[in-house]
Amino acid sequence: xxxxxxxxxxxxxxxxxxxxxxxxxxxxxxxxxxxxxxxxxxxxxxxxxxxxxxxxxxxxxxxxxxxxxxxxxxxxxxxxxxxxxxxxxxxxxxxxxxxxxx
Numbered sequence: 001x002x003x004x005x006x007x008x009x010x011x012x013x014x015x016x017x018x019x020x021x022x023x024x025x026x027x028x029x030x031x032x033x034x035x036x037x038x039x040x041x042x043x044x045x046x047x048x049x050x051x052x053x054x055x056x057x058x059x060x061x062x063x064x065x066x067x068x069x070x071x072x073x074x075x076x077x078x079x080x081x082x083x084x085x086x087x088x089x090x091x092x093x094x095x096x097x098x099x100x101x102x
Contacts (some may be wrong), residue, residue, distance in 0.1 A: 003053055003062045010069055037090060041097025048098070
């Protein structure tokens with residue numbers, strides 16, 4: 001499996017879940033107001049990660065992508081949920097978004 005296909009396996013479920021929550025949620029505006037910093041971090045992490053996958057680090061990035069897929073699968077199988085205090089969201093949102101997609 002190519003790294004591009006593996007990345008699609010990791011990204012597609014997240015995208016579909018987010019779209020479903022957006023459609024079913026009570027207020028898109030409230031969600032966007034709260035989550036735009038995290039989504040900005042996701043975009044920046046994706047662009048930075050794309051450079052790593054295509055550049056000189058392409059060989060090692062395939063292994064890291066495999067590790068990310070395995071961690072994603074394990075986290076989906078566990079019942080553990082993480083929650084932070086809302087006052088920390090402005091600085092943690094972009095960092096978590098960037099780490100998630102990098």
